[in-house]
Amino acid sequence: MKNACVSGMMGRYVNSLGTAARRTIRARLLGVGAALVLAPLLSLGQSVTGDGPSVEKGFQKIFNGKDLTGWQGHPKLWFVKDGAITGQTTAENPAKRNTFLIWTNGTVGDFELRCQFKISPNNSQGFANSGIQYRSKVLDPSYWVVGGYQADMEAGPNYTGTLYEEGSPRGTMAMRGEKVLWDKDCKKEVTGELGKADELLALIKAGQWNEYVIIAKGNHLEQFINGKQMIDIIDDCEASRAMSGVLALQLHAGPSMTVQFKDLRLRDFGGSASGGAGELEKLQGTWRAMAGEAEGSPWPQEATTNIVVSIxxxxxxxxxxxxxxxxEFSVDPSHQPKQMDVRPATGDDKGRTIAAIYELEGDRLRICYAHGESPRPTAFTAPADSGRILLTYTRQK
Structure with a gap:
């Protein structure tokens, strides 16, 4: 029924064009199904599957539960298993050095991150170490090496819940249970206690799923596990502190191990934060397609205005x-024009990536995307033989 509807709609459109345009449109668009015709619409939101809590108000899911769209890392060490991001080293496939899976849809500044994690040693030493990098820097993109604040975790009794600064002389900035001030001279002072380290450790379930929450606002950093605060830091060390940077997940070098993450949700408090999560906030609501153009010719109104997107x-x-x-989709607002990668989940283009650009001005949204092997558009135009489709939407109030 769906493909028949689209074929009929496109047939009426094609018949309204001249002979040359009909040949081009038929070659590129007929028979592709709703997924391609509506790909610009689909790029407004992401289908999230898998187990886990619904998205809380103000949060965005940053992992789709199926693949590593929106993340980059060593392809032999990171994959998705049982609906979770999985980092794994083995004797046959070790990590040469600490390596990271980097979130590519933006940076984080003032934010809250919530996720589930599980870490397991696959070795006789009982070793497994990982962490969540935030406000960090990419130090070596060739091996996905990141440095900066790290919400630490391990299979042992010492470091889970602590704040470690990867690649920095400061090292462990706060042990589990500590309230800490790093002063303007970059000296550490323990100013209070959140609980005894061993009592807090007892709340962490070894080898099972645990919840990590990280909250960063200005120079104030807090980390929680399973609802209990683990560290509290005021970082006044301007020479070393970071107010924004990348988000990443660590896979530690050493004996064979496995770490998993799922249900990753991010809330942007604004201020210094930027990137895909903040951009998606602007797209919430309902949108209606108002105009379309392909191969140098306009779409008829009936082919567009009955399509509605709710986000x-x-x-x-x-x-x-x-x-x-x-x-599914990912966005990168750091480029000009802003970029989208669209992955239809249905139709003939299922499993492919469609490159697009987008522009949001008030209540008007324009998206131009490439079909087939056409390169990503660089302008909001769809001339003949370009392999592009341009659609305009308005926000419904």
């Missing part, structure tokens, strides 16, 4: 009188 968090629903559709 909540990273999830979307595309509806028309005859079908619904969905897919």
């Amino acid at each position: 909540k968090g990273n999830a979307y629903t595309v509806t028309s009188p005859d079908f619904t559709d969905h897919g």
Whole structure:
């Protein structure tokens, strides 16, 4: 029914064009199904599957539960298993040095991150170490090496819940249970206690899923595990502190080990934070397609204005009188024009990546995307033989 509807819609469109345009549009668009025709709409939201809590108000899911879209790291060491991001080393496939899976949809500044983690040693020494990097820097992109603040975790009794500064002389900035001030001279002072280290350790479930929460606002850093605060830091050391930077997950060099993460949700408090999560906040709500153009010719109104997109968090629903559709996406607002990568979950383009650009001005959204092997557009135009489609949407109030 869905493909028949789209074919009929596109057939009416093609018949309204001249002979040359009909040949081009038929070659590029007919028979591709709703996923391609609606790909620009689909790029407004992300279909999230897998187990886990619903997205809390103000949060965005930054892992789709199925693949590593929006993340980059060593392809032999990072993968998705059982709905979780999984980092694993073995004797046959070790990490040469500490390496990281880096979130590519932006940076974090003032934010809250919530996720589940599980870490397991696959060796006789009982060793396994990992962490969550935040406000960090990429030090060596060739091996995905990151340095900066790290919410630490391990299979042993010492470091889970602590704050470690990867690649810095400061090292462990706060042990579990400490309230710490790093002063303007970059000297550490323990100013209070959140609890005894061994009592806090007893709240962490070894070899099982635990919840990590990280909150960073200005120079104030807090980390929680399973609802209990582990560290509290005021960082006044301007020479070393970071107010924004990348988010990443660590896989430690050494004996064979496995670490997993799932249900990653990010809330942007604004201020110094930037990137895909903050950008998606602007796209929340309902949008209606108003105009379209392909191969130098406009789309008829009937082919566009009956299509509505509803966005909540990273999830979307595309509806028309005859079908619904969905897919996945990532955004990179650091480029000009801003970029999208669209992955339809249905139709002939299922599993492919469609390169697009987008522009948001008030209540108007424009998206231009490439079809097939066409390169990513660099302008919001869709001339003949370009392999592009340009659509304009307005926000519904």
